[in-house]
Amino acid sequence: MTELPPLGELLARNERSVVHLSLRDTYCDPAEAKRVAAWRAGHRDAPPIRRRGGGRSTRTSPIPSPAG
Numbered sequence: 650m651t652e653l654p655p656l657g658e659l660l661a662r663n664e665r666s667v668v669h670l671s672l673r674d675t676y677c678d679p680a681e682a683k684r685v686a687a688w689r690a691g692h693r694d695a696p697p698i699r700r701r702g703g704g705r706s707t708r709t710s711p712i713p714s715p716a717g
Contacts, residue, residue, distance in 0.1 A: 653659070
């Protein structure tokens with residue numbers, strides 16, 4: 650198996666995209682049950698669209714899934 654370079658080196662090579670990984674102390678918070686159920690049903694919150702010059706707009710429809 651090939652050994653991976655250190656994380657800092659991998660991040661330094663990144664030119665176009667970033668992945669955000671969030672870890673939580675707990676899951677299945679009752680206060681989020683409705684939102685989690687919607688996510689499991691396929692609803693995805695669309696983040697605001699960033700425009701050049703700092704202007705912002707919001708999406709009017711959900712982000713499509715890769716299959717559809």
